[in-house]
Every structure is written in C-alpha cells, then in structure tokens.
Amino acid sequence: MPAEPQDDRAPVSLLKGRIIAGFSLALVIALSAYLLMSASRAGNQAFASLWFLAVFPAYLCALICYVGDPAGTRSRNFYVSVPPILVGLVIFGSAAFLGEGIICLVMLSPIWLIFGLIGAFSVRRMRRRRDDAASFHASLLFLPLLAGSVESQIPVPHDTVTLTRSVIVNASPAEIWPYAVSNAHIGNDEGRWTFSQSVLGLPRPRATVLDRPGVGGVRTAYWSESIDFQERVTAWQPGRRLAWRFAFTNSSLQHHTDEHIAPDGPFLKIDTGDYRLTPLPDGTTRLTLTTNYVAMTHVNLYARWWGELLLGDIQDNVLAVVKQRAEARHEAR
Incomplete structure (x- = not known):
C-alpha cells in the first residue's frame, strides 16, 4: 500500500x-x-x-x-x-x-x-x-x-538648549520692528510649509497681541483655534532687540499637541526667547529668532534632536510671517 x-x-x-x-x-x-x-x-x-x-x-x-x-x-x-x-x-x-x-x-x-x-x-x-x-x-x-x-537612582540632567533660526528680510529694522512686536489676523496662507505643522499638524500662529510697549509688557500669542500663552517682555530695544520670558498660564498648548509633553513640565521647560535685528550693508536686515529651553530627561540627546526639528520648524514659520509682512510694507512705500 x-x-x-x-x-x-x-x-x-x-x-x-x-x-x-x-x-x-x-x-x-x-x-x-x-x-x-x-x-x-x-x-x-x-x-x-x-x-x-x-x-x-x-x-x-x-x-x-x-x-x-x-x-x-x-x-x-x-x-x-x-x-x-x-x-x-x-x-x-x-x-x-x-x-x-x-x-x-x-x-x-x-x-x-x-x-x-x-x-x-x-x-x-x-x-x-x-x-x-x-x-x-x-x-x-x-x-x-x-x-x-x-x-x-540616576540623577536627571538639566541641559539648557539654545535654538536659533534666522532669515534675511528685504526691509529696514524700522519696517520689521512692528511685525516682530505684534501681528494681527495671521491667515492660513501666511508663513511657510514645514514638516511639523503642515504634516504633523502642530499649531500655527493666528495673532500676537502686546498689551503695552516696553519692558514689563505682555505679548499674548494665539495659536490655532484655542491655544494661547504669554511672552513677558524682558528687553525692549526698538529696531534692535526684543526679548521675553515664556509663561504658560493654561494647558491649552499641551492639550492640542500632546498630553505627555507640557511646555513647562517636569522634563521640558520652554524658558526664554528673543528677536535680534541686524542691518546689513546691502540694505537688508538679518532677523534672528532664538528660543532657550531646558531638557530634563535621561534621553536629552534624543529629545534635542526632536526639539531641533519641531521647534525649529515653528521658528522658521514665524520668521516667514514677519518677513512676508515687512517686505510687503517695504514694497508698498
């Protein structure tokens, strides 16, 4: 068989x-x-x-x-x-x-x-x-x-990180300054394409409102439809430098982006920022935006890589808004 x-x-x-x-x-x-x-x-x-x-x-x-x-x-x-x-x-x-x-x-x-x-x-x-x-x-x-x-049992390191982006603006410092200070009604078509905001969906700025000029003034930033936070002015040099300290008085940013990542939390503190305006010989201006934050984890190297991408994209977009508005004003003169 x-x-x-x-x-x-x-x-x-x-x-x-x-x-x-x-x-x-x-x-x-x-x-x-x-x-x-x-x-x-x-x-x-x-x-x-x-x-x-x-x-x-x-x-x-x-x-x-x-x-x-x-x-x-x-x-x-x-x-x-x-x-x-x-x-x-x-x-x-x-x-x-x-x-x-x-x-x-x-x-x-x-x-x-x-x-x-x-x-x-x-x-x-x-x-x-x-x-x-x-x-x-x-x-x-x-x-x-x-x-x-x-x-x-290992102590958590506290690393201060400085993130800087800059853009060349075809306008004078005097023409740029008002848009570095505040911006109203930022449209969806303003700014630039970024991976973090255009693909991942991080919020975009909608307006920045200053309650009064000078040191001690408070800039309130409005992002997306329901996010707001404060930037408390610490340096005021018209046409040269504007500096602030961040104040996150509510959890709107955290709720919109990620519940585990607070901008002023146990492992991340977005601390200070500033604009610097540097006139160039050809009549243009270098506009530099700096953000300082503190990373407090055992994986700070990995966190810094993401900070460079995500916060860097946000900075690039903000600079693009200021550049577009200042150059439009310059061309209209």
Missing part, C-alpha cells in the same frame, strides 16, 4: 499560534505598563524615561521572538519583522483606543524600532549560545525590572 501523505500543517499552525501569542502577550504587557504609568505619581515623567523609550521596546520584542521562535530556528527576516509590526500595532492601538497624539507617536516610533531590533537580535544571539536555560529565562524576566530600578 502507498504511504499516506504526511500532514505538516499542524506544526506550521502551531508556530503561527506562538507568534500570535507572543504579540498578544507583548501588547497586554504594553497596555498594562501604559495604564500603570498614567496612574502613577511620576505621571508623564515616566514616558520620557530611558526605560520606557529603550529598555521596554527591547524587552517586548525579545519576548515576542522568544515565544514565536521556541527552537531558535527561524530566519533573520523573522527577527527583523518583529519590531516594525509591534510598533505599528502600538501606534494604531494608541491612536485609535487611547487617544494619543500624533506628536507622541511619531517621536516614539524611531527609538522603539531601533531598540526593538536590538532586543530581537539579542535574544537570537543569546539563545544560540546559552548553556543554562534557567538563567536565560530569569534574565528575560528580571533584567527590565532591574534596569528600571537602576535608572530611578
């Missing part, structure tokens, strides 16, 4: 089941950690920790790979695919069910992908070389907890 064909669907089905189980377990752990951090006294500070941004995604991807490849025989492609799939699921779930803002999710994605790959390939390498399975299981379980405990 001819031999009956072997049914190899069962092991394939089992392996698929293990992969699904691995992702399901990782998502449950991720949701549990999110809820615990949201309810903890540390609040939003935990979301800017090295543990959450680096150790946690490495652990989740390592766990998925461990559960999904029990024999350690899957190809390299399997390990490469785990982090982007996990990050995609986390982004979709966070946006659809947890109401997370686009800024938080975009900032999270690159670093989770990088450390997810590190976690995945660390497991692949360790499993092929392990001699003691019990030690390996224990390290997979306790190393993330240990990393979190160690980080909590």
Whole structure:
C-alpha cells in the first residue's frame, strides 16, 4: 500500500499560534505598563524615561521572538519583522483606543524600532549560545525590572538648549520692528510649509497681541483655534532687540499637541526667547529668532534632536510671517 501523505500543517499552525501569542502577550504587557504609568505619581515623567523609550521596546520584542521562535530556528527576516509590526500595532492601538497624539507617536516610533531590533537580535544571539536555560529565562524576566530600578537612582540632567533660526528680510529694522512686536489676523496662507505643522499638524500662529510697549509688557500669542500663552517682555530695544520670558498660564498648548509633553513640565521647560535685528550693508536686515529651553530627561540627546526639528520648524514659520509682512510694507512705500 502507498504511504499516506504526511500532514505538516499542524506544526506550521502551531508556530503561527506562538507568534500570535507572543504579540498578544507583548501588547497586554504594553497596555498594562501604559495604564500603570498614567496612574502613577511620576505621571508623564515616566514616558520620557530611558526605560520606557529603550529598555521596554527591547524587552517586548525579545519576548515576542522568544515565544514565536521556541527552537531558535527561524530566519533573520523573522527577527527583523518583529519590531516594525509591534510598533505599528502600538501606534494604531494608541491612536485609535487611547487617544494619543500624533506628536507622541511619531517621536516614539524611531527609538522603539531601533531598540526593538536590538532586543530581537539579542535574544537570537543569546539563545544560540546559552548553556543554562534557567538563567536565560530569569534574565528575560528580571533584567527590565532591574534596569528600571537602576535608572530611578540616576540623577536627571538639566541641559539648557539654545535654538536659533534666522532669515534675511528685504526691509529696514524700522519696517520689521512692528511685525516682530505684534501681528494681527495671521491667515492660513501666511508663513511657510514645514514638516511639523503642515504634516504633523502642530499649531500655527493666528495673532500676537502686546498689551503695552516696553519692558514689563505682555505679548499674548494665539495659536490655532484655542491655544494661547504669554511672552513677558524682558528687553525692549526698538529696531534692535526684543526679548521675553515664556509663561504658560493654561494647558491649552499641551492639550492640542500632546498630553505627555507640557511646555513647562517636569522634563521640558520652554524658558526664554528673543528677536535680534541686524542691518546689513546691502540694505537688508538679518532677523534672528532664538528660543532657550531646558531638557530634563535621561534621553536629552534624543529629545534635542526632536526639539531641533519641531521647534525649529515653528521658528522658521514665524520668521516667514514677519518677513512676508515687512517686505510687503517695504514694497508698498
């Protein structure tokens, strides 16, 4: 009698089941950690920790790979695919069910992908070389907890960052000064295209109103439809320099951008800013906008990269508005 064909669907089905189980377990752990951090006294500070941004995604991807490849025989492609799939699921779930803002999710994605790959390939390498399975299981379980405990004992650095953008304006300092001081009714067509505002949806300025000229005056900035904050004037040199200290008297900016990132919070403080107007020999003027902020996390290097992009785009757009209005005034003379 001819031999009956072997049914190899069962092991394939089992392996698929293990992969699904691995992702399901990782998502449950991720949701549990999110809820615990949201309810903890540390609040939003935990979301800017090295543990959450680096150790946690490495652990989740390592766990998925461990559960999904029990024999350690899957190809390299399997390990490469785990982090982007996990990050995609986390982004979709966070946006659809947890109401997370686009800024938080975009900032999270690159670093989770990088450390997810590190976690995945660390497991692949360790499993092929392990001699003691019990030690390996224990390290997979306790190393993330240990990393979190160690980080909590490390002092948080406070790095002052200066961000500067400038533009050449075909107008005199006297013509530019009124628009550096205040602007009313900024239209949707004013300013310039930026990735942060045109793609990610960061708010754009709508008006800036000064209550009185001189040091001690308060500029109130109105952004988007429902955002306002203050810039309290600390230096007033007409045609030369205007400086201020930021005052965020409400949470409107945080609610519009990201609940975890307050402009005057535990790990970010947007502090001061100024305009400088420098006349050039050809009759134009260099207009420079500077913003100073303090980063207070264990991932300040990563945070500074995003600050350069996001705040830099905001500065470029504000400068474009002033440039367009001042040059229009100059040409109308």
